Each structure stands twice: as C-alpha cells, then as structure tokens.
Amino acid sequence: MSSDIAQPTTATGHARQYGDRALQTLLSANRALLRAEQVNALYQEMCRIIVETGGYAMAWIGIARHDPGRSVDAVAHYGDRDGYLRDLRISWADVANGRGPTGTAIRTESVQINHDFECNPRMEPWRERARSHGYRSSLSIPLRDERAVFGALTLYAREPDAFDGAELELLNQLAEDLSHGVRHLRLRQEHAHNARLLRRSLFATIEALTVALEKKDPFTAGHQRRVSRLSARIARELGVSDFDIEGIRIAAQLHDVGMIQVPSELLVKTGPLTPDDYDLIRRHARAGFDILEPIDFPWPVAEMVHQHHERIDGGGYPRGLRGERILLGARIIAVADTAVAMNTAKPYRETPGPDATLQALRDGRGTAYDPAVVDACLHLLRDLREAA
Secondary structure, three states: OEEOOOOOOOOOOHHHHHHHHHHHHHHHHHHHHHHOOOHHHHHHHHHHHHHHOOOOOEEEEEEEOOOOOOEEEEEEEEOOOOOOOOOOOOEOOOOHHHOOHHHHHHHHOOOEEEOOOOOOHHHHHHHHHHHHHOOOEEEEEEEEOOOOEEEEEEEEEOOOOOOOHHHHHHHHHHHHHHHHHHHHHHHHHHHHHHHHHHHHHHHHHHHHHHHHHHHHOHHHOOHHHHHHHHHHHHHHHOOOOHHHHHHHHHHHHOOOHHHHHOOHHHHOOOOOOOHHHHHHHHOHHHHHHHHHOOOOOOOOHHHHHHHOOOOOEOOOOOOOOEHHHOOHHHHHHHHHHHHHHOOOOEOOEOOOOHHHHHHHHHHHEOOOEOHHHHHHHHHHOOOHHHHO
C-alpha cells in the first residue's frame, strides 16, 4: 500500500464517522452485487452507492486497456457533475499522465492513498483541477480478476485524510467484492454466450435434418414444420411450460427424421402399400431415436420421436406403450401428426379432408389418443386450414 508524504491531521474522533459510512457503503454494495445482471450496470451502481450512501464526493471505475498508450477508460462514474473526468487522459504506463493514483494503482497493483491534494507533491499535476472541484483527498484501489489487475476504483472526498483505518479496510473489501462480482458476471455472460452459440448450432442441425428429409420425400415437404407449429400450440393450450414447449416443438420438427432410412422408392410409391411396406415405414420411429439419441438435448427429444406412434390403448408401435408411459410430448405429436397428415396429399391416397380429420380425432379420443390432447387440438382446429 502506498501513501503520500502528507500525514493525516484529522481528529481521531472522525474515524468512527468515516468507518460507519464505509460500512453502510459496503452493505449496500453487497446487496447490489446480489441483484447484478450486467457488468457495466454493476460498475455504475457501485459508483452511485459510494457517493449517495457513502457520502463521498465522486467515484469512478477505470479499466486498463492494452493499447500502445496503456490508456485507462472511465467506464462508470457518479458525482462528477462538473466534469472532473472530462478530457482527462489517464494511462497506467510509467509516464507523466500514468503516475497519478489510478494509473499507479493499476501499474503497481497496490492501493494508492492521497491524503491531501494541497500537501502531496505527487498530486501537483492534478492539484488545480481537484481544487476547482472541491476535492481534498482520494483513494485508488486496484480491481483484480483471476489473472491480473484489470482496472481501479477511485474515490474522492471533500475533506483531507478521509481514507484511513477501518474505513480503508472496508473500502478495500468493497473493491474485492466488486472484483469477485465482475468475475462471476463475466463467467455467467460467457456461459450464456456459449449457450446461444450451441442453440444456433442445434437449430442449424435440426434445419439440416428437416431439409434432408424433405428432399428425400417431396410429398411431405413442410409436414414436419406444420406438425411442429401445431404441437407447440396444443402444448401451450394445455398449459405446458415455455421450456417444455420448446422441446416438444423441436421433437415434432424431427418426428419423421427416421424416414431418411426408408427406401426412396417406397416414399414415392403411388400404389397401395403392402404389409411389408408398412413394416419398413414403421421402422422410422426407432431409426429416428437412433439418429437423435447421441445429441445432448435438454429435453427427451429422441424418446418423444421414438414414441410418437404409440397409442394410449397400447395399439401403437414400436413398443406398444400405454397411457402415462407415453411421454406427454409424444402424445401431443401423435395428435398433431394425425391432424396434419390427414390434410396432406400422399402419392398412394387422396387427402381425406377436414371433416374426416375431425372425425378421426374424435373416434380415437380415449383409445388411440389422449383425450385432453384431442380436446385441445379440436379447440384450435375449428378451421382445419391451420393444419394444412
């Protein structure tokens, strides 16, 4: 810790007053840390608390840049109504404009106490500016991350000898807490950024799989997207959480991805399908599971795809699951798939049409399909053009 040659002259009776204001500042600062969401907003809030709660004249935070001049950027300040920082060029290099408290704190990684601008010979370059703003003393505390000092917190007081004893210890703790808070927020933001990149990559993969299937089977182009949209709407109608709706939407968009492994000539066959043809097509549910299971989705996407042809009475495939053993997402996709498929032309049949679709859903209610899911779908599809 560095201190200028001008020694404290304030009465010791002021020590408790200074310590109390520093303690209140520290408590308020820690409450702000708990609420913080963004680094820059935290910097600004800390400066505000230091001035409004602590009663200090001004506070600012400077970040060390690694440019040729090793400049210090003021990223937040409070109490500087008269522009003390305006046009002030500060460096953390060992040059004339880097030998003030802030630059020295960063460069030497040590606390810099200026007891009195009027008496401290090192403050001569800034004395007149400080005098015109009513500042008598200052304190600069380095801010550290896990690697090195990345900036400094600088405070100004209107009285000399304002930073000493218990007050200095508490303000050092505040700066340390701020540093920890910044590290935590940066890690959180880095994780959020990585999550966004992963999400974009995931959706690109989903889109690529969808396009690949549509190219293989042009008769069902757009089918998976329409099933996805309707499934999400049914899930929302049932009160499913936004998080789980997203998983259902993704599973629905990929529900027929296993068709990639079905021979192309079968997908475009214009005549009636044989029992062997149906057997090959039914394998797509398991094939889809095998394709998607290695992908680390935050939802059971592969299992929903695996189950989307199961029926609540046990009459579905590939495993003959019943009732609640079938995931809700799969039960939703089953109904949406039926509603959309019956309004889509196939090479081997005409489109049954809206009335037949409604009747098929009603007939399957409680046997093939979950009654609540059917009711939600029928409510949404008064006009079956939404499923087309």
